[in-house]
Amino acid sequence: MSTLIETERLTRILPETVPVTLVKDISLRIDENEFVAITGPSGSGKSSLLYLLGLLDRPTSGRLAVTGHDSGPMDEKERARTRLEMMGFVFQFHFLLPEFTARENVEIPMRKLGRLARAEMRKHAGDLLGSLGLGEYLDRRPDQLSGGQRQRVAVARALANDPPLILADEPTGSLDSKSSEQVFEILQNLVRERGKAVVAVTHDLDIAARMQRRIHIVDGKIA
Numbered sequence: 001m002s003t004l005i006e007t008e009r010l011t012r013i014l015p016e017t018v019p020v021t022l023v024k025d026i027s028l029r030i031d032e033n034e035f036v037a038i039t040g041p042s043g044s045g046k047s048s049l050l051y052l053l054g055l056l057d058r059p060t061s062g063r064l065a066v067t068g069h070d071s072g073p074m075d076e077k078e079r080a081r082t083r084l085e086m087m088g089f090v091f092q093f094h095f096l097l098p099e100f101t102a103r104e105n106v107e108i109p110m111r112k113l114g115r116l117a118r119a120e121m122r123k124h125a126g127d128l129l130g131s132l133g134l135g136e137y138l139d140r141r142p143d144q145l146s147g148g149q150r151q152r153v154a155v156a157r158a159l160a161n162d163p164p165l166i167l168a169d170e171p172t173g174s175l176d177s178k179s180s181e182q183v184f185e186i187l188q189n190l191v192r193e194r195g196k197a198v199v200a201v202t203h204d205l206d207i208a209a210r211m212q213r214r215i216h217i218v219d220g221k222i223a
């Protein structure tokens with residue numbers, strides 16, 4: 001089992017007049033094909049930790065390596081490239097581009113990576129959406145989809161470049177219970193059937209209990 005992310009005493013402090021510690025001394029490892037919950041009280045630093053793991057924020061101190069490559073010396077371009085190749089993101093709110101169709105939204109990460117020809121991107125986006133039960137909705141814009149459908153488009157977008165790791169911040173947080181269960185099962189299947197690693201922030205302990213491992217954060221630290 002190879003390691004996707006390893007951190008050593010990861011710390012993030014905001015340089016305010018009174019400094020705010022978001023994350024303190026977090027050492028952890030995320031391996032391939034793991035299904036990990038990040039739990040903890042509101043304001044404990046779960047999202048801040050996820051942003052650090054996803055190279056969306058930089059630590060104040062400590063080390064974070066992605067597949068053995070230290071992220072410390074990476075410039076913005078390398079960080080962006082690593083994100084595109086290694087990670088897919090799903091947030092509580094879908095952040096789909098409103099003027100684009102479902103399929104076009106899923107094509108965006110592929111365009112950024114630039115590995116596929118246009119027709120291939122289009123086909124791959126359609127296939128991914130189809131595999132998530134959205135084959136009939138390829139040409140709908142986000143405002144023509146339900147909340148659960150939009151979140152599934154966001155999952156398809158996260159999978160667009162076939163990254164080994166999906167990072168999700170309260171992915172079911174804004175959904176009704178039926179859509180929430182559907183999205184949870186999709187994430188579970190990514191681990192079981194597609195060999196992905198999924199790390200999801202959740203305040204829902206029932207959901208966390210159904211994942212393989214739980215990282216519990218209190219006051220920015222692993223409890």
Ligand SMILES: Nc1ncnc2c1ncn2[C@@H]1O[C@H](COP(=O)(O)OP(=O)(O)OP(=O)(O)O)[C@@H](O)[C@H]1O
Binds near residue numbers: 014021041043045
């Ligand atoms: N830019 C900022 N300036 C000041 N404080 C911040 C900033 N960003 C986050 N915080 C504070 O840092 C703490 C950690 O925030 P974070 O969003 O990581 O927590 P969380 O566990 O994800 O919370 P929730 O479950 O409520 O989403 C919180 O107390 C938050 O208010």
